[in-house]
Amino acid sequence: xxxxxxxxxxxxxxxxxxxxxxxxxxxxxxxxxxxxxxxxxxxxxxxxxxxxxxxxxxxxxxxxxxxxxxxxxxxxxxxxxxxxxxxxxxxxxxxx
Amino acid sequence: xxxxxxxxxxxxxxxxxxxxxxxxxxxxxxxxxxxxxxxxxxxxxxxxxxxxxxxxxxxxxxxxxxxxxxxxxxxxxxxxxxxxxxxxxxxxxxxxxxxxxxxxxxxxxxxxxxxxxxxxxxxxxxxxxxxxxxxxxxxxxxxxxxxxxxxxxxxxxxxxxxxxxxxxxxxxxxxxxxxxxxxxxxxxxxxxxxxxxxxxxxxxxxxxxxxxxxxxxxxxxxxxxxxxxxxxxxxxxxxxxxxxxxxxxxxxxxxxxxxxxxxxxxxxxxx
Numbered sequence: 001x002x003x004x005x006x007x008x009x010x011x012x013x014x015x016x017x018x019x020x021x022x023x024x025x026x027x028x029x030x031x032x033x034x035x036x037x038x039x040x041x042x043x044x045x046x047x048x049x050x051x052x053x054x055x056x057x058x059x060x061x062x063x064x065x066x067x068x069x070x071x072x073x074x075x076x077x078x079x080x081x082x083x084x085x086x087x088x089x090x091x092x093x094x095x096x
Numbered sequence: 097x098x099x100x101x102x103x104x105x106x107x108x109x110x111x112x113x114x115x116x117x118x119x120x121x122x123x124x125x126x127x128x129x130x131x132x133x134x135x136x137x138x139x140x141x142x143x144x145x146x147x148x149x150x151x152x153x154x155x156x157x158x159x160x161x162x163x164x165x166x167x168x169x170x171x172x173x174x175x176x177x178x179x180x181x182x183x184x185x186x187x188x189x190x191x192x193x194x195x196x197x198x199x200x201x202x203x204x205x206x207x208x209x210x211x212x213x214x215x216x217x218x219x220x221x222x223x224x225x226x227x228x229x230x231x232x233x234x235x236x237x238x239x240x241x242x243x244x245x246x247x248x249x250x251x252x253x254x255x256x257x258x259x260x261x262x263x264x265x266x267x268x269x270x271x272x273x274x275x276x277x278x279x280x281x282x283x284x285x286x287x288x289x290x291x292x293x294x295x296x297x298x299x300x301x302x303x304x305x306x307x308x309x310x311x312x313x314x315x316x317x318x319x320x321x322x323x324x325x326x327x328x329x330x331x332x333x334x335x336x337x338x339x340x341x342x343x344x345x346x347x348x349x350x351x352x353x354x355x356x357x358x359x360x361x362x363x364x365x366x367x
Contacts, residue, residue: 011285016242017292024249024296031253 106247108218121320122338124179135227147318160197271302303337
């Protein structure tokens with residue numbers, strides 16, 4: 001490398017530092033959120049499953065972030081016949 | 097009171113095994129009873145760095161599965177009688193390690209040694225999580241380079257979430273060991289500085305190991321760097337780091353441009 005190249009070369013370490021700071025701020029946040037969603041998924045599943053039999057594959061938990069608010073979406077698919085059966089059981093119990 | 101230390105990094109090739117061997121030997125030189133344990137099942141190398149590759153008969157998996165006694169598997173160092181090695185298996189799969197098996201081995205090691213240093217495999221999978229699982233403290237090895245720092249950040253997250261220490265609600269003791277540090281490149285703005293890495297990772301600094309040709313020479317010969325050339329800059333950095341692990345307050349020696357220039361001008365022995 002000639003003298004001109006040596007003088008012209010810009011320091012790259014500050015770029016590395018800035019890229020890392022931005023990236024890690026994002027990754028730390030999303031790692032926390034992934035954990036939170038996994039925990040919510042498990043607890044919601046357990047709470048609902050105490051009353052209605054559900055297929056764990058048919059439970060979806062997601063979180064969307066907007067500018068001012070975060071939306072937690074929990075989508076649980078329940079087989080209609082299962083609900084009917086559960087109501088019948090309850091009704092039978094009540095009738096006794 | 098014995099201490100279990102995991103040497104980990106996430107990224108491969110940053111110097112975990114070199115650091116495990118060097119810290120183990122430095123602690124043994126101080127008079128402590130030390131065991132270094134290779135958790136890199138299938139890709140073991142600690143035996144080679146320690147110069148004990150032809151003495152491995154039984155390994156960690158044999159002991160964890162109850163096929164061999166710990167005594168049969170521990171290899172006593174020929175230079176330092178209070179330093180022992182427990183090798184990883186070269187032929188088995190990493191799935192052969194179970195949490196229960198590892199816990200039994202660690203418990204037994206804990207009762208016999210002052211320091212147990214676990215050399216973690218790279219990555220964040222089973223081998224790495226088992227290596228850190230029962231640790232009391234962690235040495236996070238990083239190079240001043242973007243991918244290494246990012247992976248270290250990830251590993252710090254795992255240390256705070258997936259270890260027994262963290263699950264009990266305790267705080268995992270973490271130390272940063274910055275290796276392959278080149279003060280010349282830092283001065284020219286080509287390499288992240290100590291301050292940069294510390295600011296990003298925000299865990300306490302255990303030591304700065306300069307990039308130095310003696311490290312390769314030591315590994316060629318199968319001798320931990322602190323035994324191979326105790327006067328070399330990396331050996332002194334590891335010796336100081338070992339002292340700090342024992343709670344001794346040693347002033348931090350930041351490799352400077354002058355010392356690295358002196359080394360270049362007057363040959364490797366000058367530094």
